[in-house]
Amino acid sequence: MINIIWAGLILIGFLVGAINGNIDQVTTAAIENAKTAVELAFGLIGVMAMWLGIMKIAEDSGLIKIISKALKPVMVLLFPDVPPDHPAMGAMIMNISANILGLGNAATPFGLKAMEELQKLNRKKDTATDAMVTFLAINTSSVTLIPASTIAILSAAGAKNPTEIIGPTIIATTMSTAAAIMAAKTLQGLPRYRIERTSSNKGGIRCYLK
Amino acid sequence: MLLKIIDILSKFAIPFMIVAIISFGMKRKINVYMSFTDGAKEGFTTALRIIPSFVAMLVAIGVFRESGAMDLFISAFSPIIEIFNIPKEIVPMIIMRPLSGSGAQGIMSELAASFGPESLVARTSAVMMGSSETTLYVLAIYFGSISIKKQRHALAAGLIADAVGFISAIYISKLFFGT
Structure with missing residues (x-):
C-alpha cells in the first residue's frame, strides 16, 4: 500500500510538474528535501541520544517497571502478545506518555525504541505484528492533551483565547484514539490481514510463525 | 489564566x-x-536507521506539493467531501494532515490569517491538528527503522482513526464554537 502511495506521489508529481511547466522547481524540491531529510535525521542524533539516555536511567532504576506495573491491566489488554515485563511495554508507555504531554521530541526516540523491542518478539521480520499495528494506530491517532504548538500558532495569529480549543481537542482525540484501537483490533482478524500464530502459550510469549 | x-x-x-x-x-x-x-x-x-525512509517520504511529498499536484488533488476531492456537509475551506487540511505535519501547520496558519483566529474554520482546523497525526509519515519512519515491509492493516487503521478524528473535530467544534 505504502509502495503504491509513494510511487504515485512521485510519478504524479513529476507528471503534473511537466504539464504545469514548473518541472525545474519540482526537481529542486526533490533534491532539497532529500538533503533536508538527512539534516533532520542528523539533527535527531543528539536529541535521540539524550532521551534514550534518560530512558535508560528510568529503566535501570526500576522506574519504568513501577509505571508499567500500574498500567499493566490496560497494556495487557491492548497488547496481549507482548509479555507484561518486556522492555517493549516500557518503551511504549514512555512514548504514549510523552505524546500525551505534547513532547513530540521525546516521543520519537521512545517510539523507535518500542518498535525495535517489538521486532525482537517478531518471528517474521518483514511483517508487522498485531502489537506493532495497534501501537502505531494509537500513535497516529495523536493522544496529545495539550496541543502546545497549535495553541502557539492561534495565539500568534491574534486569538484572544487560544486555549479554548483544548476541550474540543481532547474530546476529538479521545474519539480518534478509540477508533484507532477498535480499527486495529477488528482489522487484525480479517482474512486479508491475519497472520498465523503458534497455538502454545510458551512462557507467556505468543510468537508468530508462518 | x-x-x-x-x-x-x-x-x-x-x-x-x-x-x-x-x-x-x-x-x-x-x-x-x-x-x-x-x-x-x-x-x-x-x-x-531512519534516514532511508525519511528521505523517501520527504522527497515524495516535496515533489507532490511543489508540482501543484497537491492542489489538484484537493480541488478534485472537494466536491466529494462537501457531500458530507464539510466546509470546503477545511478540505485542504483533511488531505494534508496525514501527509505532512508542517504542511498542515501551514494550512492552519493560513486559515487563521485569512478567516481570523476566532473563526469556526480556524478553530476546527486547530482541533484537527491536535486530534490526528501525520499517519503516512509515522508509518514510513517507524516501520522503515526496523525494515518491516508488510505493514498489514496499519495504514487502514491509521486512516480510519484520522477520519474519525476529522469528523469529531468538525462536529465538536461546531458544538463548541458554532453560533
Whole structure:
C-alpha cells in the first residue's frame, strides 16, 4: 500500500510538474528535501541520544517497571502478545506518555525504541505484528492533551483565547484514539490481514510463525 | 489564566521529567551517569536507521506539493467531501494532515490569517491538528527503522482513526464554537 502511495506521489508529481511547466522547481524540491531529510535525521542524533539516555536511567532504576506495573491491566489488554515485563511495554508507555504531554521530541526516540523491542518478539521480520499495528494506530491517532504548538500558532495569529480549543481537542482525540484501537483490533482478524500464530502459550510469549 | 497554566506546564514538562527520572535513579543508588551514556549510545544508530525512509517520504511529498499536484488533488476531492456537509475551506487540511505535519501547520496558519483566529474554520482546523497525526509519515519512519515491509492493516487503521478524528473535530467544534 505504502509502495503504491509513494510511487504515485512521485510519478504524479513529476507528471503534473511537466504539464504545469514548473518541472525545474519540482526537481529542486526533490533534491532539497532529500538533503533536508538527512539534516533532520542528523539533527535527531543528539536529541535521540539524550532521551534514550534518560530512558535508560528510568529503566535501570526500576522506574519504568513501577509505571508499567500500574498500567499493566490496560497494556495487557491492548497488547496481549507482548509479555507484561518486556522492555517493549516500557518503551511504549514512555512514548504514549510523552505524546500525551505534547513532547513530540521525546516521543520519537521512545517510539523507535518500542518498535525495535517489538521486532525482537517478531518471528517474521518483514511483517508487522498485531502489537506493532495497534501501537502505531494509537500513535497516529495523536493522544496529545495539550496541543502546545497549535495553541502557539492561534495565539500568534491574534486569538484572544487560544486555549479554548483544548476541550474540543481532547474530546476529538479521545474519539480518534478509540477508533484507532477498535480499527486495529477488528482489522487484525480479517482474512486479508491475519497472520498465523503458534497455538502454545510458551512462557507467556505468543510468537508468530508462518 | 488557562493559557498561563498551559504555558507553565509545557515549560516545565521536560525539566520535570528529567529531574524526576535522575532523582529516582539517585535514590535507587544506581550509577546514573553510566546508565545515561549506555542508553545514549543507541541514539546514533537509531537516528541513522531512519534516514532511508525519511528521505523517501520527504522527497515524495516535496515533489507532490511543489508540482501543484497537491492542489489538484484537493480541488478534485472537494466536491466529494462537501457531500458530507464539510466546509470546503477545511478540505485542504483533511488531505494534508496525514501527509505532512508542517504542511498542515501551514494550512492552519493560513486559515487563521485569512478567516481570523476566532473563526469556526480556524478553530476546527486547530482541533484537527491536535486530534490526528501525520499517519503516512509515522508509518514510513517507524516501520522503515526496523525494515518491516508488510505493514498489514496499519495504514487502514491509521486512516480510519484520522477520519474519525476529522469528523469529531468538525462536529465538536461546531458544538463548541458554532453560533
